[in-house]
Amino acid sequence: MAAWAAVAVLCAPAAFAQEAAGGDRGAMSVQFGIGEHYGRAGLNYETPALWQTSLGSGWGRLTLVGEFGIAYWRADGNRTDKDAWQVSATPLLRWWPGASQRFYAEAGIGATFFSTTRFANKTISTAFQFGDHLGVGYRISADKEIGVRFSHFSNAGIKRPNPGLNLVQLKYKQRF
Secondary structure (H helix, E strand, O other): OHHHHHHHHHHOOHHHHHHHOOOOOOEEEEEEEEEOOEEEEEEEEEOOOOEEEEOOOOOOEEEEEEEEEEEEEEEOOOOOOOEEEEEEEEEEEEEEOOOOOOEEEEEEEEEEEEOOOEEOOEEOOOOEEEEEEEEEEEEOOOOEEEEEEEEEEEOOOOOOOOOOEEEEEEEEEEEO
16 A cells, blocks of 8 residues: 555646656656566556757756556466566666667666565565666657666665576657
């Protein structure tokens, strides 16, 4: 329940972002990823830009968005603890280089909660984990984007063991 309250509080600025960001719109995305011995499928809501600035002299612009998601993880093979659910809230800083602003690079660190502390023969010790993300993407049209992202989930040493979960994800995003 506390996680959903935190998501609601973090979403509140989005109500005011439309005008501030020059008409930017929210989006939904699907992500599919693979890791060492597991896969992940996620559905995310992305806020309109919460902040943006032009970098001038052909360097493009920076935007800050919020990404809120739910995901299902599945371990492969004979691994124990095969299933896990995850909810997350992540601020993402995105750089749109150049004049066309079709390509972007993104980075973010956010909070995430897993439904279990045992998954894919690993003990992750805490349901709370940090999610670190680095990605690149391409705007196909005003409403559609594709991207690839590397993500690392760990508890940053809050409790041991802390093996972390790493994966590469493909993303398709649709603005509305």
